[in-house]
Amino acid sequence: MSHHDQNLDPAAELRANVARPFEEARAMPRSVYTSEAFCAQEIESIFRKQWIAVGRVDGLCEPGDFITYELAGQPIMVLRDAGGALRAQSNVCLHRMSTLLAGEGKTRAITCPYHGWTYNLDGTLRGAPAMGLNKGFCKAGYQLPQIRCEEWMGWVMITLDPEATPLAESLSEVGAMIADYGLEDYRQSFREEHIWNTNWKVLAENFMESYHLPVCHAGTIGGFSKLEEMHCPPSHPAFNYHTIVKDDTLPLSVAHPGNTRLHGEQRNVTYLLTIYPSLMITLTPGYFWYLSLHPQGPDHVRIVFGGGLSPDFASDPKAQGYFDTFKTLLDEVNVEDKGCTERVYRGLCSGLSEPGHLSHLERPNYDFATWISEKVG
Numbered sequence: 135m136s137h138h139d140q141n142l143d144p145a146a147e148l149r150a151n152v153a154r155p156f157e158e159a160r161a162m163p164r165s166v167y168t169s170e171a172f173c174a175q176e177i178e179s180i181f182r183k184q185w186i187a188v189g190r191v192d193g194l195c196e197p198g199d200f201i202t203y204e205l206a207g208q209p210i211m212v213l214r215d216a217g218g219a220l221r222a223q224s225n226v227c228l229h230r231m232s233t234l235l236a237g238e239g240k241t242r243a244i245t246c247p248y249h250g251w252t253y254n255l256d257g258t259l260r261g262a263p264a265m266g267l268n269k270g271f272c273k274a275g276y277q278l279p280q281i282r283c284e285e286w287m288g289w290v291m292i293t294l295d296p297e298a299t300p301l302a303e304s305l306s307e308v309g310a311m312i313a314d315y316g317l318e319d320y321r322q323s324f325r326e327e328h329i330w331n332t333n334w335k336v337l338a339e340n341f342m343e344s345y346h347l348p349v350c351h352a353g354t355i356g357g358f359s360k361l362e363e364m365h366c367p368p369s370h371p372a373f374n375y376h377t378i379v380k381d382d383t384l385p386l387s388v389a390h391p392g393n394t395r396l397h398g399e400q401r402n403v404t405y406l407l408t409i410y411p412s413l414m415i416t417l418t419p420g421y422f423w424y425l426s427l428h429p430q431g432p433d434h435v436r437i438v439f440g441g442g443l444s445p446d447f448a449s450d451p452k453a454q455g456y457f458d459t460f461k462t463l464l465d466e467v468n469v470e471d472k473g474c475t476e477r478v479y480r481g482l483c484s485g486l487s488e489p490g491h492l493s494h495l496e497r498p499n500y501d502f503a504t505w506i507s508e509k510v511g
């Protein structure tokens with residue numbers, strides 16, 4: 135009987151998979167990518183509990199700037215309120231429960247598109263037409279449920295778990311490690327949303343190893359970094375990372391001449407950070423880009439994709455031109471990653487597929503698998 139016929143519980147299969155030491159490790163079992171039940175477990179045990187990035191704070195500067203997001207089935211709006219605070223709240227009307235805001239933008243008040251109940255930016259009800267005859271109705275009794283929201287390194291992060299550890303605490307080590315980059319001051323110049331036909335973990339894993347760069351990205355950036363110069367240390371409890379060294383083929387990848395925060399070799403080092411569960415950050419001395427992932431069923435991943443320049447490049451008049459060139463390249467890189475990760479999904483859905491052994495360059499993948507296994511339990 136083959137391994138596939140045993141009909142094991144995916145969580146049990148994953149436990150067995152990560153029980154092997156890294157030196158003998160194999161990729162995760164197929165079922166954790168394809169099972170509807172496992173995907174539902176991930177939503178409950180991971181996405182309903184962890185901090186998830188919805189975007190960068192520089193898109194939410196002024197009162198009324200808002201962004202919407204759906205986290206674990208809950209529509210959420212994140213906005214800058216009239217008092218200047220960042221606020222996340224339910225994006226569902228308190229009348230007959232329509233969703234309220236869509237997409238992103240700027241608004242003075244939140245008006246329901248169904249019967250016009252209107253809310254202040256702090257979620258309190260401002261007005262509701264033709265409700266005066268209902269003796270139970272009292273405007274003051276209504277406020278949209280509030281959701282925890284924190285800023286970390288310039289990202290707006292939300293969680294549905296009132297007990298979640300504050301980010302400054304759980305991410306203090308990564309914060310210290312990259313402190314010299316000044317990432318909180320990097321400016322976002324684009325934010326896009328995409329949906330790819332692959333499991334969210336396939337894309338997460340693709341991000342956390344640079345083993346695929348020379349081949350998958352042979353048409354673009356494959357030649358920029360050498361496998362020998364990739365450093366994949368063991369992970370931390372809340373994140374993993376690896377680093378690669380870049381030469382100045384791409385002027386934005388290395389520190390700006392005016393950058394006095396970074397010294398020596400660090401001026402050429404790119405960090406690839408995975409903040410568990412699903413914020414993936416490429417941090418270079420000159421620019422950054424990120425993906426924030428959310429499952430949409432086992433077979434699709436919803437992606438927020440954004441990025442921009444470090445402050446020293448942002449104030450360099452030539453840099454935006456460099457960045458536009460770079461964004462074109464990045465889009466091509468993403469087409470390559472889309473191809474690779476969608477091919478993996480097709481492959482792992484097939485009857486004859488089996489997970490193979492991992493390279494030492496896939497250390498973060500192993501640690502990610504271990505983390506998933508612990509959370510899903």
Ligand code: FES
Pocket residue numbers: 227228229230231232246247248249250251
């Ligand atoms: S559902 Fe929003 S006003 Fe009726």
Ligand SMILES: [Fe+2]
Pocket residue numbers: 340346347350351471
């Ligand atoms: Fe890639």
